[in-house]
Amino acid sequence: MGHRERLLVGARNCLYERGYTRTTTRDIVAASDTNLASIGYHFGSKDALLTAALVQAFEEWGAEIDRVLRDGTQPDLMDRLESMWTGLVDSFGTHRPLWVAGIEAFALAEHLPALREQLAESYARARPALATFVIRDGGENVAGKTREAVGSFLLALMTGLTVQRLLDPEAAPSGHEMAEALRLIIGTVNDSADA
Amino acid sequence: MGHRERLLVGARNCLYERGYTRTTTRDIVAASDTNLASIGYHFGSKDALLTAALVQAFEEWGAEIDRVLRDGTQPDLMDRLESMWTGLVDSFGTHRPLWVAGIEAFALAEHLPALREQLAESYARARPALATFVIRDGGENVAGKTREAVGSFLLALMTGLTVQRLLDPEAAPSGHEMAEALRLIIGTVNDSADA
């Protein structure tokens, strides 16, 4: 394995353990068993290397989400949503650094335009995928805008759930509680519609 | 105005313009028209100053959210939710740096335990406040856990909406689209319940 690949995995590990801003060139060198100059040679600069590694990490993140989402095959929508949320919560437990890196990426995006585009694109791809989670069949008559909005809605819930999990796992809602909350909201809306 | 206060507002401005990790002691000094040594004198270290400033910024963020939420007085729940989301979106436009700093705070919390507690506490306070947004009256028979879950649910939507706005304002949903998405989800759940 060449130093180029070694540097990438080393940088990715540093990303998980120390975060983007806290990792130095020497950290990466130590983690990848290479040497300082190889960073410049293969990537031009530390930032370029770290950005490449972050993109990789984000792709891994997306793959993890896909994996979680693939489990939602229940015929009933509420069941499907609940299993999606519990799947996410489980993933937080097993792949925490991955999710932390994802959140950090959002903050970094503000000052790294290239990264921001990458993340925006990932989100753009995630929206339709999530929308089909709700709109299964007979959804041909659903306007594209609405479809997109449903994707955004579920995506927002996912991101928000992530943040709460990272800040305070005790207080953050479980997948079941998320479903319960949605049920209560639906019930309230239905009641006021009946009246 | 003493240098202590000057340093705090300078640090806060740097937080908004450059973000936590990118601001140096000399940035703060330049922004506050003070001098290097005053940081050590008044706060002991740069990190202590910056953390204090970040806490201030986060309080300001909370106040902004309160301001937005106070506008939701419509009797109908869906109307109330929609006005809340449009209020948030409007706020992103006018107070962008505030929201960016909020997101960055999440990422920083992972490595700054004191900050993490602060944020967790803010979230804990926000949950009941948001819950009353849905559960208006006759909600005495709603279990405390469910109430909390509703707060978490709305909070997650808020955070997730923020992130999408910051990554790509064009693709992010409007307040109206969020409401439309919720309506479609409710409709789908109702339909499958009828069948």
Place this chain on the structure above:
DNA sequence: CCACATTTTATACAACCGTATACATCCGAT
């Protein structure tokens, strides 16, 4: 086996960072 490009290594350097030190200034109490 040899020229030649590619890759790896060791080291140096200049810039920047956070903080400590020593000194000046201010200001209220006596």
Place this chain on the structure above:
DNA sequence: ATCGGATGTATACGGTTGTATAAAATGTGG
């Protein structure tokens, strides 16, 4: 008026950072 604590300032220092440089090693095609 002066003393003393509190506050402000100028500057220097040690350490770390990212990157550039030049040499060594490795591989590769003829």
